[in-house]
Amino acid sequence: MLQRNPAERGFEGPVVACIQMEPHVGAKRENVARSIQYIEEAAKSGASLVVLPELTNTGYVFADREEAFALAEDLPGGETVQAWADAAQRLGVHVVAGIAERDGKRLYNSAIFISPSGRVGVYRKLHLWDREHLFFEPGNRGVPVFDTSLGRISIAICYDGWFPEVYRLAATQGADVVCVPTNWVPMPGQPADRPAMAATLTMAAAHSNGLMIACANRMGTERGQPFIGQSLIVSGDGWPLAGPASCDQEEILYAAIDLQRIRSERTLNTFNHVLRDRRTDVYDPMLGTGWPSSRA
Template structure:
């Protein structure tokens, strides 16, 4: 049975590039703390286990298979607390490396996603994702996932929302390089993009970034993680721009569904002119 609300723990981590054992220990600690604080779902950043690695040799050395140490350790935490953990890692699959996110619950993986849109130096290390944009019906609502740069392609959140997602979870390692300027404090352009799309697509979004990675061999990740409702209004964040941080956000699933009708004659999904345009997902219109 789907819960009326779900509490999401945002766990913004400062991880070490190329140090999976230490990062995994940190992920276990922070996930456990979030569950004890009341979270039903815990969200960790992009590449939280491997660190943000864009050196091909190092990435190969720290990558692990889907059923590797991270899944075993975080799956055990999820089972102990009857919850769900969403985390990013460098996945080894045959000769390929993927920038991957998994949602693991008490009974194992619920969602397995490989980043579709590789950013900058990722293109020289990782293979573009080949698992599409999965959604899964859970007792926490219908969940979808994407990763960081995927959020800059409006088709991603649109496709996930039209395929039924109530909540899209987006682990990230936000950096500069897309927007002309990055403010020193407060919300970045990444946040503005998420809030606008959540409102337009009538879907709640939780985006959790790495922070301050330049101190540990990674890029200058920006933090500023957020959660928002289906009107694009903040439920939590932006979190710290310079330090590890945590927050809880309560997502009201009934309110997400209600947001899809904005008035008696304002129904964004019904008002789409599918006779003029449409969006196809894997060859089928949505």
């Protein structure tokens, strides 16, 4: 395990922990129990916000919709959320974790936000990946931002991070930190000797928006599908504060949540601020673009 004790690293103020772990498909009670051991370890080491991977409780590679349906839970009353909420309250931490959500006959690839006081919020993955389309509905709750004592926290899941609009929606709603429960898989064309494209996308989004982004990936191979690990935490200037983690080990990454630093990183010089410099007059799709243009 890397960077196990943030206090030893001289962090002051709140700390985020990203748990890189390997859930096993179908083994829900074991997965949740192990995730709570990790939350306890992170809390003991000083974390006030703990991020867990996508679909932490169920695992990822469902054989069919029936298997996913049987493992999913109603939110917020289901047993997994109750267990995580109990841990959050007992340990005084915020938790963001991936979970399979059941809503009547519909399933969502969701992430739950839990505060130590028992507040619960839900994000539903907007951009489904590959065979997820067979099991889940696309998210329909937008990009939420939760106001907390640690800062304003938003959530994206895995392939959502391929869409710069997701981070823009978080940033323009005032988010400071985006938590990313993820199950990153190998991408086509990825050279073996370079950091994952997921890291490149995360760094670019953090830099372009002045956002801290905390990604907790899973590792291991499930039913033939490999996952790439390499969890990481990036600051608002786009550079990693912790990680990328290993490709194949369970471990915890820690980084200080320094709101002054994150917000300062949006200012690049006397004249430039990454969010205020946006040309929304030009981006508006209703107004059109092109050359020669009526806007000339």
